[in-house]
Amino acid sequence: MTFLRRPARTAATLLTAGLLMVTAAPALAHVHVHSEDEVKPGAKDVRMTFHVPNERDDARTVGVWIEAPKGVRGMRAEQAKGWTARQQAPDGGSGTVGWSGGAISGEDGADFVVHIGHVPTGVDALTFVAKQRYDDGKVVSWDQPAEEGKPEPEHPAPVLGLTGASHAESAPHAGQNPGLARTAAVVCGAVVLLAAAALPALRSTARRRKAVSR
Numbered sequence: 024m025t026f027l028r029r030p031a032r033t034a035a036t037l038l039t040a041g042l043l044m045v046t047a048a049p050a051l052a053h054v055h056v057h058s059e060d061e062v063k064p065g066a067k068d069v070r071m072t073f074h075v076p077n078e079r080d081d082a083r084t085v086g087v088w089i090e091a092p093k094g095v096r097g098m099r100a101e102q103a104k105g106w107t108a109r110q111q112a113p114d115g116g117s118g119t120v121g122w123s124g125g126a127i128s129g130e131d132g133a134d135f136v137v138h139i140g141h142v143p144t145g146v147d148a149l150t151f152v153a154k155q156r157y158d159d160g161k162v163v164s165w166d167q168p169a170e171e172g173k174p175e176p177e178h179p180a181p182v183l184g185l186t187g188a189s190h191a192e193s194a195p196h197a198g199q200n201p202g203l204a205r206t207a208a209v210v211c212g213a214v215v216l217l218a219a220a221a222l223p224a225l226r227s228t229a230r231r232r233k234a235v236s237r
Contacts, residue, residue, distance in 0.1 A: 052076045054153040054165040056181040063186045064146055069139040071183060075155060076132035078163070083128040086156035087135055088121035092149050097140020103133065126158070142185070149183045 058071040077084045091098045100108035100120035107124040153165040167176035
């Protein structure tokens with residue numbers, strides 16, 4: 024029975040490892056922000072991208088609004104294909120920008136580009152507020168702060184870490200790297216499927232070896 028037990032244990036180990044890795048992958052459906060360039064306090068003419076996923080199967084995202092933190096000046100929205108960019112900065116300060124007229128459905132997401140004229144000094148990160156409006160009228164606000172040592176909130180605010188920030192403050196928040204999480208999930212899923220498919224063959228091989236050894 025040694026030959027039979029060994030492949031079964033191997034396949035079971037692979038299955039368990041794959042499932043653990045999948046469940047450990049960070050959540051994907053979060054609004055997050057990133058910049059292709061390093062952003063320092065006091066920086067000017069900064070370009071950043073907000074990724075907005077559609078979280079619901081029964082509704083489409085039809086409006087997105089971004090509110091900048093205090094001290095940010097000159098924020099404007101870049102036009103996005105299929106959407107109409109809108110500028111709202113009544114006080115001439117941080118203001119709000121948004122997009123409407125388009126739609127995000129199913130498990131899709133969309134990227135929205137924002138330009139900032141001036142980043143304030145004396146800060147380690149920029150914490151934005153994102154508002155997501157669905158076609159049934161519901162609005163989801165991504166404005167909850169993440170606290171160290173506590174579970175991630177349901178709707179964490181998108182945070183852009185600035186160069187020179189401490190490790191704890193500049194570390195990516197869970198869900199802010201969907202590409203990596205998606206790749207990990209795909210790889211782990213493939214491992215699980217391969218292990219499951221290989222199990223019958225391993226057992227058959229073990230039986231043949233046992234028969235030959237007799």
